[in-house]
Amino acid sequence: MEPTAISKTALVQAIEEGLCEHHDGCTETVLDTVRLAVPFTHPKGNFRYADYVLRVEGNEVMGIGLIACQYCSDRGYVYVRDACGYCDSEGCERCQYKGSKLAKIPCQDCKKN
Numbered sequence: 157m158e159p160t161a162i163s164k165t166a167l168v169q170a171i172e173e174g175l176c177e178h179h180d181g182c183t184e185t186v187l188d189t190v191r192l193a194v195p196f197t198h199p200k201g202n203f204r205y206a207d208y209v210l211r212v213e214g215n216e217v218m219g220i221g222l223i224a225c226q227y228c229s230d231r232g233y234v235y236v237r238d239a240c241g242y243c244d245s246e247g248c249e250r251c252q253y254k255g256s257k258l259a260k261i262p263c264q265d266c267k268k269n
Contacts (some may be wrong), residue, residue, distance in 0.1 A: 161218040162186050166210075175208060186210075186217055198223070198230060228263035237260055255258040 160252035162170075162183050162215040175189065176182035189205045190212060196204035207226070211219035226232050238259040240251035247253040 159187060159190050159212050159217050160215050163219075166217045166220050173208065173220055175220060186220065190217055200230075203234050207216070211267050225263060225266040227265045230266070232263055232266070233260045235259070 162234050166186065167179070167182055170182055170186050171178065176185050179252045181217055189208065190210055191201060193203035193208075193210055194203035196202060196209065198204070201209040201219060201222075203210040203212055205221075207223050209221050209223055210217055211221075236259055237251050237256040239245045239256055240248065240254075242250045243255065245255040247255045251257045
């Protein structure tokens with residue numbers, strides 16, 4: 157179901173976060189943004205469009221925020237490719253013959269744990 161309404165709080169947040177310049181036409185801009193957004197899991201909301209996170213409940217947009225960290229999307233960690241310690245990066249069954257494996261490290265930009 158597509159949202160058809162926006163709360164006053166979300167309207168103010170849209171202007172504060174730079175999604176809209178002023179109240180005129182902001183409701184339509186937010187609703188269009190939600191239509192283009194994809195489902196997303198984040199503490200601030202459940203849909204994402206570019207760097208905006210939108211919290212949609214039922215048919216109403218309840219909140220809008222920005223993802224603070226451009227590197228980890230506020231997860232607190234990033235994925236990197238780590239050399240496989242079993243085969244010394246030659247390629248083996250443990251690393252699926254790639255010589256490296258996917259690893260999670262703390263985000264150095266936002267210092268979250």
